[in-house]
Amino acid sequence: MTDISMLLKEAKPLYMKRKKRRAVIKNAAVGLTMCSLLLGLGVQNFSSTNSLDQLNDLYVALYDDEAFETKYQLFAQDGEIYPVDEFGLIWVNA
Secondary structure, X not given: OHHHHHHHHHHHHHHHHHHHHHHHHHHHHHHHHHHHHHHHHHHHHHHHHHHHHHHHHHHHXXXXXXXXXXXXXXXXXXXXXXXXXXXOOEOOOO
């Protein structure tokens, strides 16, 4: 029994050092993941201004401008807009 307690006393500092190192690595990985996610969301928010411009253009196409349909090759029927290919056929994503 004394041999086991001697081994535990000897191993305790090494175990605690490893435990602390693992915690630091884990926290660093979590922090790096959070930073990359926040950075990705920030970049996505900056690029969302284009989508707002596209929505404005689409609104203009629906309610104001006839030339928009030919510019962006759109086909409007019954209040819905369908994208068309270079032959004038409605484009369907497979």
